[in-house]
Amino acid sequence: MVFILRTLFANKEIRRPRKYLLTKFIDSVRLHVKGGTGGTGLPKYGGLGGQGGCVYCVGKEGADLKNIMTKYRARTIAAGHGEDSRKNKIVGSPGEDAKLEVPLGITIYGEQGKVLGSINEEGDTVIIARGGPGGDTKNSFLGHFGQTHHVRLDLKLIADVGLVGFPNAGKSSLLKAISRAKPRIANYPFTTIKPNIGIIKYDDLRRISLADLPGLIEGAHVNIGLGHKFLKHVERTKLLLFVADVQGFALSPRHNMRSCLETILLLNKELELYNEELLEKPAILAINKMDLPGAENTFNEVKEALRNMDSTLQSIPEEIRPNKIIQFEDVLGISALKHNESIKILRDRIRKRLDEYAEANNPDIVDASDLFRKNKAIMGERGPQVT
Numbered sequence: 001m002v003f004i005l006r007t008l009f010a011n012k013e014i015r016r017p018r019k020y021l022l023t024k025f026i027d028s029v030r031l032h033v034k035g036g037t038g039g040t041g042l043p044k045y046g047g048l049g050g051q052g053g054c055v056y057c058v059g060k061e062g063a064d065l066k067n068i069m070t071k072y073r074a075r076t077i078a079a080g081h082g083e084d085s086r087k088n089k090i091v092g093s094p095g096e097d098a099k100l101e102v103p104l105g106i107t108i109y110g111e112q113g114k115v116l117g118s119i120n121e122e123g124d125t126v127i128i129a130r131g132g133p134g135g136d137t138k139n140s141f142l143g144h145f146g147q148t149h150h151v152r153l154d155l156k157l158i159a160d161v162g163l164v165g166f167p168n169a170g171k172s173s174l175l176k177a178i179s180r181a182k183p184r185i186a187n188y189p190f191t192t193i194k195p196n197i198g199i200i201k202y203d204d205l206r207r208i209s210l211a212d213l214p215g216l217i218e219g220a221h222v223n224i225g226l227g228h229k230f231l232k233h234v235e236r237t238k239l240l241l242f243v244a245d246v247q248g249f250a251l252s253p254r255h256n257m258r259s260c261l262e263t264i265l266l267l268n269k270e271l272e273l274y275n276e277e278l279l280e281k282p283a284i285l286a287i288n289k290m291d292l293p294g295a296e297n298t299f300n301e302v303k304e305a306l307r308n309m310d311s312t313l314q315s316i317p318e319e320i321r322p323n324k325i326i327q328f329e330d331v332l333g334i335s336a337l338k339h340n341e342s343i344k345i346l347r348d349r350i351r352k353r354l355d356e357y358a359e360a361n362n363p364d365i366v367d368a369s370d371l372f373r374k375n376k377a378i379m380g381e382r383g384p385q386v387t
């Protein structure tokens with residue numbers, strides 16, 4: 001009884017979201033959406049019913065799916081119905097639209113996985129349930145029902161760089177050292193249970209975003225650890241930043257101890273098993289914890305092994321051998337904890353690789369002097385050569 005009264009008279013302002021909503025990172029939401037019904041027309045006066053309202057999504061920076069889940073606890077969103085035509089208001093007003101603010105990076109799927117649209121920039125709009133037409137001569141002045149169906153909003157973070165590594169490799173420490181993000185850092189695996197985004201700011205005001213994802217482990221493809229659940233978030237990144245612990249990794253004393261080189265190959269394999277296309281992305285390898293004793297030797301060994309991949313693979317057990325090897329643009333030794341010169345070098349290298357990527361994908365942004373040189377080479381001494 002006390003519980004019922006408390007619930008009935010509870011002040012909605014101070015009601016907190018359910019506990020699981022406070023902790024969990026939500027990257028997929030299923031909703032039932034209903035477009036409004038069109039208003040009825042008035043045949044006697046030729047009156048038109050108002051059109052039913054639509055449900056639509058608008059991209060908004062800073063919005064998140066958790067807010068949608070808290071706001072629409074019943075997971076149903078309905079737009080308003082169109083107004084009926086009346087003697088003193090012949091044309092009924094359209095129903096009120098229901099606007100849903102969603103984060104950038106959302107893809108909207110309808111029934112049977114059909115893609116309804118995606119939202120990648122602030123202000124992008126996708127209608128997810130159309131309102132029914134109002135009553136007029138074409139439908140005997142009877143308003144129609146709006147569209148009613150289930151949709152799934154699936155979030156894939158949009159960041160320039162995606163950090164991938166085993167748990168405890170120091171991804172969060174690196175994110176903290178390189179950007180102003182404040183992720184949780186602790187000396188046990190799986191401290192990171194949801195993606196964190198950090199921004200690197202350069203002197204020329206260029207900003208590069210990095211997504212730190214929960215650690216992958218051997219067997220992630222069969223859902224061990226946190227599985228491949230978060231790998232979808234690297235699909236939209238332009239550059240992969242592998243972070244490997246120079247000491248290697250063992251999840252517990254019961255698990256195999258994997259060396260630094262083995263963790264790199266295992267990460268390669270897990271990415272390959274998730275989506276082979278990810279291996280085509282430009283990638284940088286950062287070997288972390290270089291402040292530890294003996295790190296320099298291991299680093300040189302790993303670098304050498306990566307250089308002679310064919311002979312390395314022969315000495316690697318078959319269960320951790322990837323079919324396709326990722327090509328690293330750079331292999332760097334860093335210390336995320338000491339926050340030293342190595343972090344600065346990494347920052348510059350990330351910038352360089354992303355600039356190269358932009359140049360390759362947007363030929364319009366090429367350096368003007370480079371363009372001049374190329375044009376001069378084509379034109380030769382006497383101007384353009386016609387072939």
Ligand SMILES: Nc1nc2c(ncn2[C@@H]2O[C@H](COP(=O)(O)OP(=O)(O)OP(=O)(O)O)[C@@H](O)[C@H]2O)c(=O)[nH]1
Nearest residue numbers: 167168169170171172173187190191192215336337
């Ligand atoms: N010596 C040393 N320790 C480091 C370095 N970077 C990180 N660590 C330590 O390694 C441990 C794990 O660091 P995290 O940054 O939480 O690692 P993570 O990869 O984010 O781990 P998960 O959240 O489990 O995925 C912490 O105790 C850090 O202090 C480093 O450069 N040198």
